[in-house]
Amino acid sequence: MSNSLETVHDVDGPWSLATSKRFWEGFAPSALAAQDEDASIHAAFLSDTDWQRIDVVISQVDDAARVVVTGEGDLDAATAQVLRFMSLDIDGRGWPDVADRDSVIADAQRRLPGFRPCGFFSPYEAAAWAVLSQRISMRQAATIKSRLTQEHGDNGAFPAPAVLRELDLNLPGRKTEYLHAVAEAALDGALSGSRLRALPPRGRVAPGARDQGPRSVRGRARGDPWRQLPRRSPQKRGTLERRDRSAVRSGCFGRLDHGSLATVSVLGGGAPARAPRGTHARDRARAPRALSARPGAAVWDRSGG
Numbered sequence: 001m002s003n004s005l006e007t008v009h010d011v012d013g014p015w016s017l018a019t020s021k022r023f024w025e026g027f028a029p030s031a032l033a034a035q036d037e038d039a040s041i042h043a044a045f046l047s048d049t050d051w052q053r054i055d056v057v058i059s060q061v062d063d064a065a066r067v068v069v070t071g072e073g074d075l076d077a078a079t080a081q082v083l084r085f086m087s088l089d090i091d092g093r094g095w096p097d098v099a100d101r102d103s104v105i106a107d108a109q110r111r112l113p114g115f116r117p118c119g120f121f122s123p124y125e126a127a128a129w130a131v132l133s134q135r136i137s138m139r140q141a142a143t144i145k146s147r148l149t150q151e152h153g154d155n156g157a158f159p160a161p162a163v164l165r166e167l168d169l170n171l172p173g174r175k176t177e178y179l180h181a182v183a184e185a186a187l188d189g190a191l192s193g194s195r196l197r198a199l200p201p202r203g204r205v206a207p208g209a210r211d212q213g214p215r216s217v218r219g220r221a222r223g224d225p226w227r228q229l230p231r232r233s234p235q236k237r238g239t240l241e242r243r244d245r246s247a248v249r250s251g252c253f254g255r256l257d258h259g260s261l262a263t264v265s266v267l268g269g270g271a272p273a274r275a276p277r278g279t280h281a282r283d284r285a286r287a288p289r290a291l292s293a294r295p296g297a298a299v300w301d302r303s304g305g
Contacts, residue, residue: 005075006068008061009083013092016114017041017060020086023112027119028142029129033156044156045085045121048192049077051161053154056082084193087116123196124186125158131178132171144171161186 021041024032035042040059047054052073059066065088069078083089099106109115120126133141145158152159152167159167165183169176185191 002070002072003075004068004070005079006066007079009065009067009088011063011065011088011092012090013095014114015060015063015065015088015092015116017058017065019112019115020118023115024118028138029133029145030120030125031142043121044154045081046124046154046157046160047071047073047078047081048122048124048186049074049081051186052078053157054078058082058086081122081193084197085121086118090116092116121158123191123193124161124182127182127185127191128158128164128179131175131182134173134175136172 017039021032021035021039024030024041025035032041032043040057042055042057044053044055046052050073052071054069054071054073054075056070056078057068065083065086067079067082069075069082071078080089096109099109120129129141129145132144148164148167148169149156149158152163154160161183165180165187167176167179169179171179182191189195
């Protein structure tokens with residue numbers, strides 16, 4: 001029999017449920033299912049503590065978040081996971097001050113008031129997406145993920161690791177093999193959100209995993225955007241203003257979740273961008289990629305570190 005737990009949590013710093021909802025509805029890798037007309041977010045996900053299916057309703061009451069989780073298993077852990085994947089347990093009180101130092105971020109804040117990163121329900125789901133999206137378009141990967149959820153998931157929730165591990169899928173290349181490995185890592189506890197958040201910034205996601213590949217799993221799924229700083233080419237700070245304003249104008253900040261722009265600025269620095277013309281090829285290879293100027297594109301920070 002399912003149980004319910006309702007809690008209310010103060011949010012430190014700006015937060016707008018409406019902005020989060022608008023972002024999440026267009027987040028191709030893990031778009032929200034059709035929502036009711038009310039101002040709440042309704043979703044189903046797997047608890048990364050015991051892999052039980054959880055239904056959640058998230059609403060905003062003034063500056064606080066009301067979270068109602070329903071399901072079996074550890075509902076306290078499920079609530080903590082909700083706060084994590086909504087980035088509601090992160091102190092963002094210093095975020096408004098960034099606008100005084102960076103006019104591009106100021107423009108983004110005006111366009112997306114109260115924006116906080118959200119999207120993947122768990123590092124496990126983010127890792128599965130990382131496998132599915134390799135060497136194919138985002139649209140194709142989203143279609144495959146949606147089909148997996150519909151055919152093998154639990155009433156709207158992504159398939160549990162024990163289920164995914166046993167699936168014989170007809171996918172390109174070695175994707176099926178790698179998905180099985182992701183499922184094994186999840187069952188071993190290597191993809192727990194609480195574990196990943198406790199890791200040092202450059203800690204490995206799972207034994208044998210290279211640092212560069214799992215970076216988006218750590219940053220995008222553990223709900224800790226402010227710590228995901230690019231560490232290469234610090235001399236490129238300050239060039240965002242002249243090189244990447246087109247990304248803001250095209251609406252790409254609507255897809256900015258754990259990118260380098262916000263995190264660098266939050267701590268008082270400028271934002272790295274593409275290396276200037278004439279820079280040595282070796283240094284260009286180390287420089288962070290500029291934001292995509294394609295409208296609606298997801299901003300995947302591949303700056304390394």
